[in-house]
Each structure stands twice: as C-alpha cells, then as structure tokens.
Amino acid sequence: MIRRLLHYSSPVARRLLIAELVFIVATAILQGVAFLMLVPLLRALFLGDADAVRQGLVVLAAVGACYVLTTWFASQIGMKASSALLDSLLTRLGDRLVELPVSWFAADRSGLVTGIATQGAMFVSNMPYAILRQILIGFVTPATVLVGMYLVDWRLALAMTVMIPVLLVGYRWLRNAIGRGDARHAEAVADASNRVIEFARVQPALRTVGEGSIADRLVEDALQNQHRAYRGMLVTGGAGIATFAGLVQLSLTLLLVVGAFLAVGGTVDVATLIALLVLGVRFNEPIVAAGDLGGGVAVARTTLDQLDRLAAVTALPEPQAPAVAADAGIAFDGVTFGYGGEPVLRDLSFRAPAGRMTAIVGPSGSGKTTITKLIARFYDPDEGTVSIGGVALPDLGTAAVEAAVAPVFQDVYLFDDTILGNIWIGNPDLHRDDVIAAATRARVDEIVARLPGGWDARVGEGGSNLSGGERQRVSIARALLKDAPIVVLDEATAALDIGNEIAIGEAVDAIRADRTLIVVAHRLQTIMTADRIIMLDGDGGIRETGSHAELLAAGGAYAGYWRERVEAAGWQLAAPDTAPDPLPERTRDDR
Template identity: 85%
Template sequence: MIGRLLHYSSPRARRLLITELVFIVATAVLQGAAFLLLVPLLQALLRGDTDAAWSWLTVMAAVGAGYVVTTWFASQIGMKASGALLDSLLTRLGDRLIELPVAWFGQDRSGLAAGIATQGAMFVSNMPYAILRQILIGFITPGTVLAGMYVFDWRLAVAMTVMVPVILFGYRWLQRAIGRGDVVHAEAVTDASNRVIEFARAQPALRTAGEGSIADRLVADALQNQHRAYRGLLVTGGAGIATFAGLVQLSLTLLLVVGAYLAVGGTVDVATLIALLVLGVRFNEPIVAAGDLGGGVAVARTTLDQLDRLAAVAALPEPQTPAKPADWGIGFEDVTFGYGDEPVLQDLSFNAPAGGMTAIVGPSGAGKTTITKLIARFYDPESGTVTIGGVPLPELGTATVEAAVAPVSQDVYLFDDTIVNNVWLGNPDMTREEVIAAASRARVDEIAYRLPGGWDARVGEGGTNLSGGERQRVSIARALLKDAPIVLLDEATSALDVGNEIAIGEAIDRIRADRTLIVVAHRLQTIMTAEKIIMLAGDGSISETGTHTELLAAHGSYARYWTERVDATGWQLTPTDAHTHPRL
C-alpha cells in the first residue's frame, strides 16, 4: 500500500509521505519502549524499591517527551502530506482523463470519475495519517514490546510469538474480505451515481413522461442495489473484525495460561508476572485498533485499483516527432470501423478537397457522424487510413489534429458558467473583446442581450438555461473563435429557426473561402451549395459522389434522397431549375 501511494504521489507529496512515515515509526518505537519500561517500574514498586522506581519513572518521562514531540511532528507533516497527496491524485486523474481515447467514454463513466475525484481521492489522501498511522503503530509498537519481552522472560515472549502468524493471517483475511465487499459496493455506487446524474440531466424529458417512468425504476433499482451492497459490506466487515478481535484475545489468553503455569511452578516471581501481564495487555490493544482500521486500507485499495485500471487503458498511438500535413485536405482510404461486432463503415474511401465544402448525406445510421469522429481522431479506424494533407492521423498526433480541427457536434454541452466563458473555450488566448466579436458573428449577442447579466449570464449545467438552437450558436461561436483550418459541422443548424439558420449560414459562408468544411446535414440549402457531395448507403459504404447537379442527373440514390427531402419540406420546383435551385 505504501509503495502504491508513493507511486501516485508528486515529488513533494512523496517527500512529505516518507518524512511522515519516519516520524510514525519513531512514534511507534517510542510508545513500545514506554510500555517496556512499565516492567522494571512495576517490579521496583512491588518490591518497595523507591529509588529504582524514581529512576525508571524518569527514564519513562524522557521517552514520553520524545513520543509527544514525534507525534506532534507526524501530525503536522501528515496534514501537509494529505493535501499534497490529494492534489497529486486529482492531477493524475485529470491528466489521465485527458489522455484517454474518446472511445473509453463511449459508456457513461461520469459516476466512476466523480467517485474517484470526490470520495475516493479524499479517502486515500487522508489514509496515511488517519488509518495507516494507526495500523503501523498497531504492529510496530507490539513488535517493539515483543522484542523487549525476550529480555525479561523468553518463555512468555515465545507464548506471544507463536500467535503472531495467526494474528497476521487473520488480519490479511479481514482485509481481503472487506476488500471484496468494497469492490462490489464501489461498482454499485458508480452505477447509482451514473443513474442519478442521468436522471438529473434528463428532467425536461422525464417530466413529460410523468411518474413511474422507466428512468424512475432504473434509479430506484440502482439505489436499492447500492443499499444491498452496503449492507453486505457491513456484515462482512463486522464478521471479519469480530473474528480478528477473537484471535487477538486468544493470544492474551495463551499468555495468561503460560504466565499462571510459570508462577505456580515458582519459576517467575509475582512482581515480574504482573508487570509482564500488564505488558501483554498493552501488546494486544494496538493490534485490535489496527484490525478495526484494516478495512480502511481495503477501501483505499479499491480507489487505487480504479486508478490502476485507468492507467492501463491503451491510449491512441502518438508519434515521437509529429509530421506536418501538406494541406488541409482529408482522405479516407479503405476505412472500416464499428462500435461493436457490426461495422458502421466498410472499406470507405473518399477525398475532401482542401479549402472546399464536402457534404455527407445518407440515411440514419449510415455512419455520417462516425466519419466526423474519425476525422477529429476521437477513434482510430479498425483498418484503413484517415489522412489530413496526405499524412495518416497517427503520424500527425492527437495534439496536431485537435489544433487543426474545430468540431461543431449535434449534441452541444455547455459548462455551468457565463456565456462569454463558454465561447472563450474555443481559444483561451483571445481577449474578451475578440471573443465577443466572434460570438456576435454567430448571433450569440442576441442571447446575451436577452438574459439578465448579458455576456456574464450563466447558462446553467449543460446549458439548460438556453434553448437547443442557442446552445448550438454558442458551439459555432467556439469554432469561429478557434479559427481552425478544418471545421466539422454535424447537423449544426438542426435546432435553429429559419432566421437564426440564415444568420449562421452567413457566418459559415464567411469562413468557407480558406477552410476545409465537412458538413453532415439534411438541410437542402447546405447540401446543394457543397463542392462535393458524398452519398452514403445504409451499410456504411459510398453509393455516389459528385456535385449536386451531377448526382441529380445520374438519377440514382441521391436523386431519390433529394426528391424525398424536397417533398417532405414542401419545396416547389420550377421547370427551369428542377435540378439546381429548389425554392419555397
């Protein structure tokens, strides 16, 4: 456990922990020495030797003073070590979450991350002083006492020594039992946390469903499962602690039996026997206390195991020296990718020219959004190659890809902060005036003027104070502020009304001249103005590519798709521009 704590510690935290451990060991040894001094002190008192008693009492007072000093230093350093360790754990967790591939977040991991960042990290950081200190004292102090007993009477010392393996076995069994129960409990807590977070986020939808919805049942089941796991942990832990305490008391019983036998036989005087029995009681007390806290080590180990599993998640491969793309064109070469057993994209190959707009259309589930995720390197394909400027993304590295690509996703998440700060995420190096100017291009200024507080109005968790269209405008403003050479628009205008859609379309037109745009959309105005259209089939392959005019003239799947969209939106076509410019 100590080695694992040091592994997750920063250099400062490591120094403080080692110093704390040194003082804890010194405290335990001094406490054991003070207990040992009870033997000659009691012997002198029982024999009426006042001078010897005062001498031993003086020595005990000196040892006690040393114990007080080391305890004080251990306490002060322990508090600093706990703070430094907490900072180290949270920093390691944050750094690791940033490094993890987005594929790891495909399942809801919010409960796991929240559990580690709150209860788990806090418990582990407090463990060295609050728990580990008591455990070390609980074994080092009796060890010191046991070693000293060999000086006074080796027979009683042997009687205590034979119980040491039994006590250690009981302690390890206690830790394993509580550890198994805590693993089950931690999984139940994670699932319950995920459900509660999901329940809170989905309130607008759930309230339309009324009481008794499936979400209510899922939350209730998760909480009941957590309660069952916690009860099981209490039963297992209680039984383990009681068993361990019984083993420790068995060692005291053995000491009493052997001591009585020696006293009856006359091989040990009564004064020495009483002193050694008192010492035996002091031998057992710290061990019982250590057993009570042993489960805390198992609980802390669960959090460290979770951190170990996070560290073991394979990250996307990164180059030692990132390559530089020749331009900002995008290429797919025989790309196959899926989220499970069934592939979403199969042997997909196409090129999106640099500085132009490529529209990706097709039926639902054809893999349109997946293409944008592969371009942003949220995933690497199972086979084939995705390139930017002719260079495969693994050779560019994630940092280069992230700097070059500005995604505007269909699902927009805003942090519970101000409007201006949510836009500022697009480029933290910009000034407030530049941020507001970029946000105004996406008509975010209209949102700011509407809300009390203006640009400093809070958007709520997830942006709940804004409408879907307003959240997307903030997301587009981020992309405009980032000023990346590649922009991915995944249904970015799907939640906007007509007036706002026109405004966003104008903003997009202003950046088309010198950027590569990949647009996933069903909106007819966007599709027909693209330099290249990629029509996907339902199985994730490409059925057709070309311009709007070329694909309509081919009378294939795109022409059928276009006709269906025109009929669905109520557009009317004039005879002269039926293949080019539909109009209301």
C-alpha cells in the first residue's frame, strides 16, 4: 500500500509522505520502549526499591517527552502530506481523463469518475495519518515490545511469537474479505450514481410517460443492488473483525497460561510475571486497533485499483515527431469501423476537398455520425486510414487533430456559466470584443438581447435556460472562435424552429467561406448548396457522390432521396423549362 501511495504522489507529496512515515515509525518505537519501561518500574514498586522507581520514572518521562514531540511532528507533516496527496490524486485523475480516448467515455462513466474524485480521493489522501498510522503503530509497537520481552524472559516472548503467523494470516484474511466487499459496493455505487444522473437528465422525457416507467425501475433496481452490496460488506467486515479480535484474545490467553505455568514452577517471580502480563496486554491492544482499521486499507485499495485500471486503458497511438498536414482536405481510404461489434462502415473511401463544403446524407444508421467522430479522432478505424492534408491522423497526433477540427454535434452541452463564458472556451486567449464578434456571426446576439444580464446571463446546468437551437448557435460560435480550418457539423439544423434554422443556416454560410466544412445534412438548403454530396447506403458504404446537380441528373438513389425529402417538407419544384434556377420555392408548410 505504501508503495502504491508513493507511486501516485507528486515529488512534494512523496517527500512529505516519507517524512510522515519516518515519524510514525519513530512514534511507534518510542511507544514500545515506554511499555517496556513498565517492567523494571513495576518490579521496583513490588520490591519497594525507591531509587529504582525514581530512575524508572525519569527515564519513562524522557521517553514520553520524545513520544509527544514525534507525535506532534507526525501530525503536522501528516496534514500537509494529506493535502499534497489529494492534489496529486486529482491531478493524476484529470491528466489521465484528458489522455483517455473518447471511446472510453462511450459508456456512462460519470458515477465511476465522480466516486474516485470525491469520496475515493478524500479517503485515500487521509488514509496515511488516519489509518496507516494506527496500523503501523499496531505492528511496530508490539514488535518493539516483543524484542524487549526476549531480554526479560525468552519463554513468554516465545509464546507470543508463536501467535504472530496466526495473527498475520487472520489480518490478511480480514483485509481481503473487506476489500472484496468494498469492490462490489463501489461498482454498485457507480452504477446507482449513473442511473440517478441519467434519471435527472431525462426528466422532460420521463414526465411524458408518467409514473412506473422503465427508468423508475432501473433506478430502483440500482439502489437496491447498492443496498445489498453495502449490507454484504458490513456482514463480511463484521465477521472478519470479530474473528481477528478472537485470535488476538487467543494470543493473550496463551501468554496467561504460559506465565501461570512458569510462576507455579517457581521460575518466574510474581513481580516480573505481573509486569510481563501487563506488557502482554499492551502488546495486544495496538494489534486489535490495527485489525479494526485493516478494512480501511482495503477500501483505499479499491480506489487505487480503479486508478490502476484507468492507467491501463490503451490510449490512441501518438507520434514521436508529429507530421504537418499540407492542407485541410480530408480523405477516407478503405475505412472499416465498428463499435466493438458489427462494422458500421465497410471499406469506405472518399475525398472532402480543402476549403469546400461536403454534405453527408443517407438513411438512419448508415454511419453519418460515425464519419464525423472519426474525423475528430474520437476513434481510430479498425482498418484503413483517415487523413488530413495527406497525413494519417495517428501521424498528426491527437493534439494536432484537435487544433485542426472544430466539431459541432447535435447534442450540445453547455457549462453552468455565462453565455459569453461558454463561447470563450473556444479560444480563451482572445479579447472579449473578439468573442462577442464571433458570437454575433453565429446570431447569438439575438439570444442575448432577450436575456436579463445580456452576455453575462447564465445558461444553467447543461444549457437548460436555452432551447436546443439556441444551444447549437452557442456551439457554432465556439467553432467560429476556435478558428479551426475544419468544421464538422453533425445534424446541427435538424428539428429546429424556423427562426433557429435560418439563424444557423446563416452561421453555416459564414463558416464555409474559408474552411473545410463537413455537414451531416438534413436541411434541404444545406444539401443543395454543398460543393460535394456523399450519399451513404445502409451497409456502411457509399452509394453515390457528386454535386447536387450531377446527382439529380443521374436520376439514381440520390434523386429519389431528394424527391422524398422535398415531398415530405412540402416544397414545390418549378418546371425545368420555366425555372432554370435549381433553388426550389418554399411553401408555408415548411416551417
């Protein structure tokens, strides 16, 4: 455990922990020496030797003073070490979360991460002084006493030594049993936390179905599972602590039996026997305390095991010397990819020219969103390569890809901050006026005009104070502020009211002027004005590709898709001989 704590410590925390452990061991040794001083002191009292009593008290007082001093130093260093260790754990956790591939977050890990960052990290950081100190004292102090007892009477010392392997086996069993129970409980807590967080997030949807929904049952089942795991941990821990306490009492009983046998035989005088029996009681007390706290080590080990598993997650490969992309063009070459099961994309190849707008269309489940995630390097393909400017993304490195690509996904998350603050994170180095200018291009100024507080109005947790279309405008403003050469829009205009659709459409027009734009498009105006359209089939491949006019003229699958969309939207196409302009007129139904 000490080795693992030092592994997760910063250099400052490591020095403080080592110093704390040194003082704790010194404290434990001094405590053992003080206990040993009771033997000659009690013997002198029984024999009525006043001089020996005075000398014993002087020595005991000196040892006690040193004990108090080392305990004070251990406590002062312990507080600083706990603070430094907590900072180290949270820093390591944050750094690791940033390094993990986005695929790791595909499953809901919020409960796990929350547990590590709160109770787990706090418990581990406090463990060296609150728990490990008592455990070290519980073993170092009796060891000191045992060494001293060999100097007084080797037979009684041998009787105590015989029980040490039994106590060690009992302590190990206790620690492992509590550790297994706590690991099951930690998993149950993480699952319950995930369910409760999910339950809170989807309240609008749940209230439409009323009580007794599947979400209610899932939350209830998760909480019941957590309660069962907690009860199991208490039962296992209680049984283990009771068993260990019984073994400690057995060692004391053995000492009493051997001492009585020696006293009856006349080989040990009564004064020495009483002093040794008192010493035996003091020998066992720290061990009992250590056993009671042994479960705390197992609980802390659960958090460290979780950190170990995070460290073992395979990150995306990074280049030793990152290459430089020639331009902002995007290419998929023979890409096959699936989320751990059947491939979503199969041998997919296409080009998205730099500085042009490429629209991706196709049926639901054809892999449109997957393409955008591969461009942003949330995943690497199972086969084939995705490249920017002729360089495969693994050769560019994640940092270069993140700098080059600004994604705007359908599900926009905003932090519980001001509107301006949520946009500013796109480029924290810019001046406030530059942020407002970018936000105005995305038509966020219209949102600000109606909110009390203007640009400093808070958006609520997750952007709850804004509509879906308004949150998307804020997200597009982030992309504008980031000024990345590639912008990926995933259904950014789907299912919006007419006001937000027009505003976002204008923001898209502002983006495409000098950037490579990849749009998962449903808005007809966006599709028909794209420089290049890629239509996916339902099997993870490409059915057709070309410009809007070329694909309509071909009369293939895209032409049929277009007619269906037009009819569904209530558009009317003018006759070709009377209206050469391909832009259809909208009717009042398209709102």
